[in-house]
Amino acid sequence: MAQKSKDGATSALGQFYGYGIQEARFLHHLLRSGPGDTVALECIDDVSGVQNGEKYAEQVKSGLAHNPISDRSIDLWKTFANWLNGRRSGKIPAGTKFILYVAQPYKGKIARKLSDCTAKQDAKAVIAMIRKEFWGDAPHFDKRASIPEKLAKHVNVVLSASENAFIDIIRAFTLECGVGAPYDEIAQEIASAPVGAENVEQILQRLAGWVRTTVFARIEKGHPAVVSRDEFHTEYVAAVRKFDRSDTILPSYATPPTEADVQAELLLDQTYLRQLHLIGAEQETVYDAINTFLMAATDRTEWAKRGYIHRSSLAEYEAALKRVWASKKMAVKVQMRGKPPEDFGTLLLSSCLEASIPLQGKTVSTHFTPGSFHKLANTLDVGWHPDFASLLVPAGGVADVA
Incomplete structure (x- = not known):
């Protein structure tokens, strides 16, 4: 027995x-x-x-x-x-x-x-x-x-x-x-989603419990045990918001470039580096610009590939950066009236690189905003020297800068 x-x-x-x-x-x-x-x-x-x-x-x-x-x-x-x-x-x-x-x-x-x-x-x-x-x-x-x-x-x-x-x-x-x-x-x-590893177990338990109670409720009412992705997604988002706060931060996937990467970038003589040369930037500033420029590019690619951000959010982010640049430029113009253009550009650069601007409502890594400013400088959408637009006009083109 x-x-x-x-x-x-x-x-x-x-x-x-x-x-x-x-x-x-x-x-x-x-x-x-x-x-x-x-x-x-x-x-x-x-x-x-x-x-x-x-x-x-x-x-x-x-x-x-x-x-x-x-x-x-x-x-x-x-x-x-x-x-x-x-x-x-x-x-x-x-x-x-x-x-x-x-x-x-x-x-x-x-x-x-x-x-x-x-x-x-x-x-x-x-x-x-x-x-x-x-x-x-x-x-x-x-x-x-x-x-x-x-x-x-x-x-x-x-x-x-x-x-x-x-x-x-x-x-x-x-x-x-x-x-x-x-x-x-x-x-x-x-x-695999952008949630903190320490919160995965709590989120899993919440979702597993919700699935079981939802299916039971369907069966008790004599309905098929069918759940739509849309109603599940509402519960999933609620669980993430309850237990996880990493959804307020965009995780960085960038690593600092190697010395070989830096030297390769210097050889390219990109426009954002020429912008720095116009204001007499020190070597440390130039190297920092290369690091943030390349790391920001990596993060933009990874976030888009992993679905963390929508491509329209990047356009909105760059528009916000240009507004910040224009505002700071006006303030620096008053503050540096009569000063050499190199000093004007150095102060404007420093002021912009200190800005902290969220992307899609989320906090970004410290390299991302500076690297994004340098990206805009590379396309002459912003600049540091007061006359950068005329000094760095692309061959056969005309810079269009507000």
Whole structure:
């Protein structure tokens, strides 16, 4: 009796773990979704939804007790049999993408071959290989009778299906294997956004709790367990704002340039450096300008690539810098009346480089504002010497400076 109780408890725990994997995948899909997307639990599959206008159906396997994608795994062939039956009955719409997610990092030769197929001819070749392995050579198929009954129940459904129907599923099929800890994968997804690492666990717990209570509420009302990305995103933003304050700071991805980088920049004789030479800037000031100019360029690229800022925000930021420059220029003009132009330019430069201007409402690193001023100086949108516009007119062009 004790053994039976223990086995029963183990089985129950395995089922609980399996349901937990489904919840984790549900949350993971929501985190990776975009505007207008939806994610559903236990509708047309374990997890399903619409992403970028495309429907998908996902089977979720815990892999806790055995490898569910081994070549002769009942789980593997039952999955494909269910998808074929779902397509045949109309429960699974045409054009649906199919995903088999295994929480553990298992391997399966046939499953991987099926996942790698994209061309019709490749899919046909894999089907022929599978038939030969399980059924033997045509036309007698003498191996078919020796397939274990429980496995044959699903393998034979798959191999007896219309070849075109099986090919359609194969070409739409993707195998995903986890690392054995689905919530760790979700934590990595959250950490990939600009949030403080110390807050990831709190944000994850908040989102996981929200998903569970939201799904329960849908079920209790007799509604499908479907959550839109838009309602989830509202909760996600609220969680980040509650637990994380790093969303007020744009993280820098720039590193100081090497000496070789600095020397290469000097050889280019860029306009922003010529601007500094006009006011007799010291070597230290020139080197600092190169550092901030290059580091700011790196951050602009990384922020745009990672989606931290919108490209329109950079234009707005540069417009703000030009307003600051124009304002400070008027103040310096009064303060330095009668002084040498080099002194005028040095004070204007110093005043601008001390400015602290947020980008998209967020604080930037200390090198970014100075580097952005030098970027504007490089295009002659701003300048330090009072006559920079006439002294540094590009060849064949006319500087347009307010």
